[in-house]
Amino acid sequence: MAVDRYPSRQGQQAKIMERQDPVIHRNPEFADGPLTEQDLKGFEENGYLMFEKLFNDDEVAIMKSELRRTMDLNQERNADDVIKEPGSNEIRSVFEIHKDSGFFQALSKNHRIVKAAQQLLGSQVYITQSRINFKPGFKGKEFYWHSDFETWHIEDGMPNMRAVSCSIILTDNYEYNGPLMLIPGSQKWYVSCPGETPEDNYKSSLQKQETGVPDNESMKWLVDQANGRIDRATGPAGSVLFFECNTMHGSAGNISPYPRSNVFFVFNSIENKLTNPYSGQSPRPEFLANREDIKPITPNKDRLQTFTSR
């Protein structure tokens, strides 16, 4: 087992360590993309970047109908990759959405997002995880504060911080329907969390994450480094948020009537393939951590379209 540069969940007290990887992996070979130097500087500083209306109203209309179709398809599907909200039959997440052999598969290869990911990661990219988080009205529960990288490193064996999540807003994200919240600049430190990883942790963590979450002192410290800022990724459907794999984020429950549904494509550098989980446990299922389909994505320039033939 390689030396663990980012140890966590070894029962010890929480510890805050310096990040050991660049936030942006600059590579002239992949510099030709939609992100300007100003965009790159903002991402490097804050650990995220928001684009209002990257997709136009016609494309958003298609996204909404495909979102509805996906929910209907999965409502009665009793499978591991369909996660329900705690205490209700409402769908919380559907994973591996980029393998729907239709609309979301095409969307996951759209050049507007893939070329941006290549610029940020400085390499060819592939999808290591994808999901739709539905966060339905009234019943959508919170996603407590966490660094995705901490989970992907410990439970999926992701070696380095060289992955980026692309969240496409499918239903308007308002201040009051549980938008994603991010601590700007938090990607610069790694919070080594207390506790141990339970066996088959994902069977509960996808509904309510309790391991690999920062303690209150570490959270307060990160917010202090951000001069008290907690940013919210609000915006209309069709907007796109890129956030770095180690940026501390979470979202509150949704008690408004309005769903907050976003699709997430997690792009990993082809140079950062998953290895053995640093927890020492067996790997998580393929729908959470892609190990078998890791060929680089060829970006497509298609306009978004519905895939009636399915």
Ligand code: 6CS
């Ligand atoms: O365990 C995971 O991979 C998932 N958990 C959270 C809370 N965010 C990232 C990812 O979807």
Ligand code: FE
């Ligand atoms: Fe997350």
